[in-house]
Amino acid sequence: MIATMMLGAGAVMAQIEGNERGVAPIDNSTNFEVGGVTVDVAARDSDSARTAGWRLAQRKGWRMLWARANGQPAEAAPGLPDSTLDSIVAGIVVEDEQIGPTRYIARLGVLFDRARAGQLLGGANNVARSAPMLVIPVMWSGATPQSFESRTEWQKAWARFRSGGSPIDYVRPHGSGVDPLILNVAQTRRPGRGWWRMLLDQYGAADIVVPVVHLRREWPGGPVTARFTALHGPDARPIASFSLRAASSEAMPRMLDEGVRRIDEAYSQALREGRLEPDPSLVIEEPVDEAAIQESMAEAPVIEAVGGLSTITVAVATPDAAALTQAEQALRGVPGVASANTTSMALGGISLIRVSFTADAATLRSLLTGRGIDVRGVSTESGPARPAASPPSVAPPPPQGQPPR
Structure with a gap:
């Protein structure tokens, strides 16, 4: 008995169907996958022929995986004996099959458990992996480009792709929720780094890949020609480009699956050649100078706490959000400061930051002034830190001879 699992077309479609836009990836596991294993087996009945075909696929798939x-x-x-292959094979994927009374002809895929098969593959399988890559697939059909704005066949092809055996760490969004609004075609053409950095931080990625396909149909239901392009980074640097052709619209999903596989090979080759390095402008954090931190800590005066926490409001010029973040970090680094939180944000003007500290106000003011920070005594409080209340609005007195309104 073969301890495997068959993933038929019905099971695959049941998994990738999400909402009217989203297509969830059917496999985010770390299995090794070997596809395109052809078998042609004859036996006394159809069940015996299929069992023998799956066993043959396991043997051929193992040799292909080891060679790769x-x-x-x-x-x-x-x-390897069949008993060992049964223990390391995680599943059999039926790509195409024909079952006769005594014959089984099929093209299969074999999934190998990474942990178990990796021990038998040896140390050569420890290949370098890429940084997490956010995938935004773009499909052109006629003159209309689409990404996650609606469900497309190209999006489904990327959802069907099993990325466990690839050295590229793909981050594949489902296309649901806010994905259609922020991961659209316009975003792939946006050169600004600020929005890209926000997206990468939200999806837990460090870089971007944009696989593009241009479809051209000769007539409805007829042959389909596809031009595939693999782009990388926020500036859409081309990695590879090729064309494929499907004999009919029914064969187009298989053509798109082959396009995904070849694009993955192109990205993998670029990674091995060192052409898939993340853009330095996408790095959010600035490198920390440890020597400078140690020096500043050695020279900082020792401040004794006086009467618990006190607060003071600091006015800081903030031309953009980065300046506000840097100001908060600078205030938190002052000796004696317990917290620094923005209470009034005015990008392009003066923002107010409320600072809680364990020192007397005069000492803190002198430290901040020495660092070039403008301190305005909007509020100075003692005791536990709490938000400063806004002063009540007082109406001006009415002019002489006029009744109050």
Whole structure:
């Protein structure tokens, strides 16, 4: 009995169907996958033929996986008994099959458990992996480009792709929720880094890949020609480009699956050649100078706490959000400061930051002034830190001879 699982077309479609826009990836596991394994087996009945075909696919798939991991021909792969193959195979994917009374012809994919198969592959499979890559697939059909704005066949192809065996760490959004609003075609053409940095931080990625396909149909239901382009980074640097053709619209999903596989190979080759490095402008954090921190700490005066926490409001010029963040970080680094939080934000003007500290106000004012920070005594409080209340609005007195309104 083969301890495997068959993923038929119905199961695949059931998993990738999300809402009217979203397409959830069917497999985010770390399995190794070997596709395109062809078998042609005859036996006494259809069940025996299919069982024999799956066993043959496991043997051929193992040799193909070993050859790919070690860079050697498949004939040099060590043979494994069927019992061992049953323990390391996680599933059988049916790409295409024909079942007769005594014959089984199929093209199959074999999923190998990474943890178990990795021990048998040896150390050669420890390949370098890329930084997390946010995937925004773009499909042109006629003169209309689409990404996550609506569900497309290109989005479904990327959802079907099993990325566990790829050295590229893909971050594949589902396309639901806010994805159609912020991961649209316009975003792929935006050169500004600020919005890109926000998106990468939100999706837990460090870089961007934009696989693009241009579809051209000769007539409805007829042949489809596709031009694939692999782009990388916020500036859409081209990595590879190629064309494929499907004989009919029914064969287009298989063509798109092959396009995803070849684009993944192009990205993997670029990674090995060092052409897939993240853009330095996408890095949010500035490098920390440890020596400067140690020096400033050694020279900082020692301040004794006086009567618990006190607060003071600091006015800081903030031309943009980055300046406000830097000002908060600078205030938190002052000796004796317990917290620094913005109470009034005015980008392009003067923002107010409320500082809680364990020192007397005069000492803190002198430290802040020495660092070039403008201190305005809007409020100075003693005791536990609490938000400063806004002063009540007082109406001016009415002029002489006029009754109050």
